[in-house]
Amino acid sequence: MGVIDKIKSGFSGWMKKIFKKEAARIGIYGPPNAGKTTLANRLVRDWCGDAMGAVSEVPHETRRAHMKKGVNVQHNGTSLSLDIIDTPGLATKIDFHDFMAFGLSEEESKRRAKEATEGVIESIKWLDELDGVILVMDATEDPYTQVNIVVVGNMEARDLPIFIAANKIDLPESAPTKIASAFPQHQVVPISALEGKNIEKLYEAMASKFGG
Amino acid sequence: MEAKGVQIDLISEDILSAMDTGDKIRLILDGVQMGNVIVLEKGLTPDEEAKLIQTTMTEISAEDFSGIEIESYPDRMARPTWVDRVLGRRTVRNRLTVIGPANKMKTVKRDRDHISTVVYQDDKIPDGQQDGKTT
Numbered sequence: 001m002g003v004i005d006k007i008k009s010g011f012s013g014w015m016k017k018i019f020k021k022e023a024a025r026i027g028i029y030g031p032p033n034a035g036k037t038t039l040a041n042r043l044v045r046d047w048c049g050d051a052m053g054a055v056s057e058v059p060h061e062t063r064r065a066h067m068k069k070g071v072n073v074q075h076n077g078t079s080l081s082l083d084i085i086d087t088p089g090l091a092t093k094i095d096f097h098d099f100m101a102f103g104l105s106e107e108e109s110k111r112r113a114k115e116a117t118e119g120v121i122e123s124i125k126w127l128d129e130l131d132g133v134i135l136v137m138d139a140t141e142d143p144y145t146q147v148n149i150v151v152v153g154n155m156e157a158r159d160l161p162i163f164i165a166a167n168k169i170d171l172p173e174s175a176p177t178k179i180a181s182a183f184p185q186h187q188v189v190p191i192s193a194l195e196g197k198n199i200e201k202l203y204e205a206m207a208s209k210f211g212g
Numbered sequence: 213m214e215a216k217g218v219q220i221d222l223i224s225e226d227i228l229s230a231m232d233t234g235d236k237i238r239l240i241l242d243g244v245q246m247g248n249v250i251v252l253e254k255g256l257t258p259d260e261e262a263k264l265i266q267t268t269m270t271e272i273s274a275e276d277f278s279g280i281e282i283e284s285y286p287d288r289m290a291r292p293t294w295v296d297r298v299l300g301r302r303t304v305r306n307r308l309t310v311i312g313p314a315n316k317m318k319t320v321k322r323d324r325d326h327i328s329t330v331v332y333q334d335d336k337i338p339d340g341q342q343d344g345k346t347t
Contacts, residue, residue, distance in 0.1 A: 092265055093279025093314035094272055110274045117269040124266045144322040146282045150265065153258030182324065 023070060023081040024210050027126055029151045030136035032059035032089030032116075035167040039136055039193035039202075040086035044068050046199070052086050059098065060116035062088045065126055075200075075207040082210065087126055088119025090147040127154050132161040132210045134202075139166040139174035139190065143182040152183060161209040163187040165202060170195045216333045218249060218316065225254040233260050237267050244280055244313050245271070249331055255284045255309030264311075281317040283327050284309035 028036045040052040052066055066086045073080045094116045099109035133155050137143050155162040164183060166176035169190045176190035189205045191198045221243055228236060236256065241264075243250045256264060261282070268280050285307045312331060320328040 090265070091279070092268060092282050094269070095278040095314070096274050113272070113274065117272050120269045121266050124262045127262060142322065144324070146261075146284070147265075149284065150258060150261045154262055157258045 023083045024131040025083045025085060025129060026132045026134060026206075026210060027085045027087055027130045028134050028136060029087055029090065029123065031138070031141075031145055031147050032091060034089070034136040034138045034141075035193045036089065036136045037062050037086055039134070039165060039167065039191075040066070040068075040084060042193050042196060042199060043073075043084055044071060047071050047073055052084075060089055060091075060094070060112060060119060062086060063112070063115040063119035064088065065119075065122050073203055073206055075203045078207040078211045080207060080211050082206075085126055085130070087123040088116070090123050090151065091116070091120055092146055094120070127151075130160065134165050134206070135162055135186075136165045136167050136193075137179050139168050139176045139179060140171050143179040148183075152186065156185075163189060163205050163209050165193070166190045167193050170197060218247070218331050218333055220249045220251060222251045223253060228252060228254055233263055236260060237264050240264060240311050241267060241271060241280075244311060245277055247313055247316065249310065249312040249317065252309045252311070255306040257306060277313075279314040280311055281314050281319065281329075282309065282311045283319060283322065283329060285325065285327070 028040050030036050037052060044050050044052045048068065048071055050068070052068055065088060068084045068086075071082045071084050073082060094113050096106070096109040096113035099112050100106060104112065133151065135148065135151050135155075137148060152162065164179060164186055166174070166179045166188050168174050169176055170192035174190075176188060180188040187205055187209070189198065189201050191202050193199075223239070231239070237260070240250050240252075255261075264280075264282070271277060272279050310327070310329065312329075316332050316334075318330050318332070320330055322328070
């Protein structure tokens, strides 16, 4: 980011704080298969009665960012109007052979891999447009991935609000405490986006982080 | 028979601080695409890491290059200066970073202050040693 961009970004942040713009843009980020779209679907369904996108066990199912505007979240008297952006999974490597392991043809795997690289680029571009992030991590996986560190680092450098949704706590092998010890400077909310477990805690965190 | 090995380039903080973001990314990706492992004494900023991932994605090709394995410790935040406050930013203290080709390098164990990595000489991580994930 150049100096001019930084000045613009800082000034824009001030303006937003002073004038409290109507809808904050909140990005749902994380590695592939962390449950970002499952969470986005639950959020949008709970507050708009709608759906955001398709989910699948095949990585990089979401290969384009999807935005749902004007999602009104209410918690304990706090009302938030948010634009929710469900982003494609972030990755540092994409190998088409990994898709073939899920039964996709070579041609389809190569096409999907190409689209996945474009999705990662789109996710990163969105980082400059956001007011806050929900970083979704799979609580059954190692939290010390570089993409998690990059998202946390970028939000910290911009001084923008972020909290971590430690997803998949419905699975017995989940260990959300490991995520909390990996990123002790950030609030971690253990949830199951699939089953809706602890989802009220997530809304409480959203009201606290994005409603101030 | 000539012994095969993996070249490891250790780049000093002095060299890095004299380069702009584009030059750093080019240095890294050119080295990694030749099969080398790059060690940066002082790592990249979060913004530079994001740009490195972005550029990596544009250079992935089905047969030749599947991306990078990148490892560093979680960032540390520096005490903000008045300029940081005016710009609404926080300064990150970059830490040592290791970057290598995704098809040769595999993280074995990683926690807050300890990273273990295996670098394979051959062009591909042996079957059964891959984590099978495009992350």
